[in-house]
Amino acid sequence: MSQPILTIQDVTMRFGGVTAIDKLSFSVQKGEIYGLIGPNGAGKTTIFNNITGNYIPTEGKILFDGKEITGTKPNKVVDIGIARTFQNIRLFKSMSVLENVLIGYHNRMHYSYFEAIFRLPRYWSHEKRIKAQAMELLEEFGIADLADNEATALSYGNQRKVEIARAVATDPKLLLLDEPAAGMNPSETEDLSNIIHKIKKDFGLTILLIEHDMKFVNNMCDLVTVLDYGENIFVGKPADAIVDEKVITAYLGEFKHA
Amino acid sequence: MQKFITNTLLLILAIYLIYWANSNLDNYTLSILNNIGIFAILALSYNLINGVAGQFSLEPNGFVAIGAYMAALFLIPSETKVDMFALVDPAPVVLQMHASFLPALLIAGVTASVIALLLSFPVFRVRGDYLAIVTLGFGFIIRIFAMNKPAYTNGAMGLNDIPGNANFLWIGIIAVITFVVMLHIIYSRFGRAMKAVRDDEDAAIAMGVNTFWIKTSAFMTSAFFEGVGGGLLASFLTTISPDQFTFLLTFQLLIIIVLGGLGSMSGTLLATILVMGGMEWLRFLDDDMNIFGYHTGAHPGMRMVVFAILLIIMMLFARKGLFGDKEIGDTVRKRLGRRKQNAGGDA
Numbered sequence: 001m002s003q004p005i006l007t008i009q010d011v012t013m014r015f016g017g018v019t020a021i022d023k024l025s026f027s028v029q030k031g032e033i034y035g036l037i038g039p040n041g042a043g044k045t046t047i048f049n050n051i052t053g054n055y056i057p058t059e060g061k062i063l064f065d066g067k068e069i070t071g072t073k074p075n076k077v078v079d080i081g082i083a084r085t086f087q088n089i090r091l092f093k094s095m096s097v098l099e100n101v102l103i104g105y106h107n108r109m110h111y112s113y114f115e116a117i118f119r120l121p122r123y124w125s126h127e128k129r130i131k132a133q134a135m136e137l138l139e140e141f142g143i144a145d146l147a148d149n150e151a152t153a154l155s156y157g158n159q160r161k162v163e164i165a166r167a168v169a170t171d172p173k174l175l176l177l178d179e180p181a182a183g184m185n186p187s188e189t190e191d192l193s194n195i196i197h198k199i200k201k202d203f204g205l206t207i208l209l210i211e212h213d214m215k216f217v218n219n220m221c222d223l224v225t226v227l228d229y230g231e232n233i234f235v236g237k238p239a240d241a242i243v244d245e246k247v248i249t250a251y252l253g254e255f256k257h258a
Numbered sequence: 259m260q261k262f263i264t265n266t267l268l269l270i271l272a273i274y275l276i277y278w279a280n281s282n283l284d285n286y287t288l289s290i291l292n293n294i295g296i297f298a299i300l301a302l303s304y305n306l307i308n309g310v311a312g313q314f315s316l317e318p319n320g321f322v323a324i325g326a327y328m329a330a331l332f333l334i335p336s337e338t339k340v341d342m343f344a345l346v347d348p349a350p351v352v353l354q355m356h357a358s359f360l361p362a363l364l365i366a367g368v369t370a371s372v373i374a375l376l377l378s379f380p381v382f383r384v385r386g387d388y389l390a391i392v393t394l395g396f397g398f399i400i401r402i403f404a405m406n407k408p409a410y411t412n413g414a415m416g417l418n419d420i421p422g423n424a425n426f427l428w429i430g431i432i433a434v435i436t437f438v439v440m441l442h443i444i445y446s447r448f449g450r451a452m453k454a455v456r457d458d459e460d461a462a463i464a465m466g467v468n469t470f471w472i473k474t475s476a477f478m479t480s481a482f483f484e485g486v487g488g489g490l491l492a493s494f495l496t497t498i499s500p501d502q503f504t505f506l507l508t509f510q511l512l513i514i515i516v517l518g519g520l521g522s523m524s525g526t527l528l529a530t531i532l533v534m535g536g537m538e539w540l541r542f543l544d545d546d547m548n549i550f551g552y553h554t555g556a557h558p559g560m561r562m563v564v565f566a567i568l569l570i571i572m573m574l575f576a577r578k579g580l581f582g583d584k585e586i587g588d589t590v591r592k593r594l595g596r597r598k599q600n601a602g603g604d605a
Binding site for chain 1: 439442443446447448449450451453454456457458460461462463464465466467468469475521583
C-alpha cells in the first residue's frame with residue numbers, strides 16, 4: 001500500500017482531567033472518503049481540531065503526506081493543504097457568497113499591501129483571474145447565480161455548499177467536513193453527496209468526514225472509524241460497522257440479559 | 259471602465275472643490291472645513307481598524323498625540339524651541355529635529371505606524387473587550403509621557419508657535435487621499451480578510467488567513483493616517499498640549515464612526531460633516547433666542563444637549579449607522595441594478 005496522506009499516531013488529548021481522545025490511531029489513504037463516526041462527545045470534532053492545529057495533542061503524532069504536522073498553527077495547516085468546514089456553519093455574515101469564497105483564495109492571490117493601495121497592475125490581474133476562478137468554483141457547486149447574494153440569506157443547504165466551496169478554494173489535498181449533512185432534508189443530502197463526489201474527482205481530494213447520518217455515510221465512505229469515549233472501537237467498511245456488536249453497544253448501550 | 263471614469267471624474271471634482279474653497283471662502287468657514295477635514299482623516303483611518311477589521315481599540319488619541327508632537331517638533335525652528343522650553347532645556351535630539359512640512363507629516367505618520375507595529379505584538383494577544391482596555395491604556399501612557407518628559411515635549415505647557423502650513427488645500431487633499439487609500443484597501447484581498455476577521459476570526463484562520471498580520475496591517479495603516487492627521491492638527495492649531503489628547507478625542511471619533519456605520523468609509527465622511535459641522539451650526543442654540551416674542555435666555559451648552567438628543571434619535575432609526583457597513587456606491591449600484599433588472603423583466 002502506498003503512503004497514507006494522513007496518519008494519526010497514538011494521539012491523546014486531555015482537557016484537565018478529561019481524556020477526550022485516548023491513544024487514537026488511524027490512517028487515511030489518498031483519494032479515499034473516510035468517515036469518522038461515533039456518539040456525541042466521542043471526540044470526533046476534537047480530533048479535527050487536533051489535525052487543524054486548533055488544539056495541540058497532549059501526546060502522539062499527526063503525519064500529513066509523511067511529514068509531522070503536530071502543533072502547526074491553524075493558518076499554516078491550510079497552506080500545507082488541509083481545509084475544513086465547521087459543525088455549525090460559520091460563514092462571514094457581512095459578505096456576499098462570492099466574497100466568502102474569495103477569502104478562501106486569500107493566500108492564492110500574490111499581490112502585496114502596497115500593490116493594493118496603489119492599484120498596481122498585479123492587483124488587477126490577480127483579482128481578475130481569481131474572481132473568474134471563484135465563479136467557476138461556484139458554478140461547480142451550482143450556486144453561481146447566487147454569487148452576489150448575502151451569504152447568510154441563503155437556504156441552509158446552499159450555505160453548506162458555500163462553506164465547502166470556501167474550503168475547496170484554499171486548494172487543499174485533504175478536506176475535513178464536520179457533519180456536512182446535519183440539518184438537511186433527504187433531497188438536500190443527496191444533492192450534497194453528489195457534489196462531494198464530484199469535487200473529490202475534479203480537484204483530486206481526499207475527504208475525512210464526521211457524520212451521524214448512517215445512510216449518508218454508507219453512500220459516501222470507503223472506510224469508517226468508530227469512536228467511543230475517545231477510543232477507536234471499529235475500523236472497516238461502513239456496512240460492517242452497523243452490524244458490529246461493539247458499535248451497537250456504543251450507540252444503544254449494553255443489552256442486559258435478564 | 260465606466261466605473262473608473264466616474265471615479266476619476268469624482269476625484270477631479272473633489273480636488274477642484276477643495277481648491278476653490280481654499281481660495282474663495284472666508285476664514286471662519288475655512289476653519290470649520292479644516293476641522294472637518296482633519297477629523298475625517300482621523301475617523302476614516304480609525305474606522306479601518308475598528309469598523310472594517312472589527313478590533314474594538316480605543317487608541318487613536320495616542321497616535322494622534324504622537325503625530326502631533328512629532329510634526330510639531332520637526333516644524334518648529336531650533337531657536338524658537340530654546341525660547342519655548344521653560345521647564346527644562348530641550349533634549350539635544352529635539353534641537354536637531356528639522357524638516358519641512360510634508361516630510362514632517364510623513365515622519366509623524368511613520369513614527370505612529372512603527373509604534374503601532376511594536377504595540378500590536380502585545381495588543382493582539384487579546385480580543386474584544388480586553389483589547390479595548392489594553393489600547394485605552396496606551397492612550398493614557400502617551401499622554402502621561404507627554405506630561406512628564408518636558409525635555410522632549412515641554413510638559414503640560416505644550417508646544418506653541420508651530421508654523422501654520424496646514425491650509426484647507428493640504429488638509430482636503432490628504433483627506434481625499436485617506437479616503438481613496440481606505441477604499442483601495444477595503445476592495446482588495448486585505449480588506450476582505452479584515453472583514454473576515456471581524457465576522458468570524460476562527461473561520462478566517464481556517465481559510466489560511468494570517469489574522470495577526472491582517473490586524474497589524476489595519477492597525478499600522480490606521481496609525482499612519484492618525485499620525486499624519488495629528489501632524490495636520492498641530493500645524494492647523496499652531497499650539498498643542500497634552501490635554502488635547504485625552505480619551506475624549508477617541509470618543510468623539512468613536513461617535514463619528516458609529517454614526518456613519520462601522521466599516522463604511524462614505525458613511526464616516528458624512529458623519530464627520532454632520533458631527534463636526536453640527537457642533538458649529540447648532541451654536542445658535544447657546545445664544546438668547548426669540549421664539550414668537552418669548553426670550554429663552556442664553557444657555558451655554560444647550561447645543562450639546564440638543565446634539566446628544568439628535569444623535570440618540572439618529573441611532574434609534576439607523577441601528578447600524580447611516581450606511582451600515584456598505585459604501586454609498588454599492589447601495590446606489592445595487593438599486594440601479596435592481597431597477598434595470600425589473601425593467602428588463604417587464605419588457
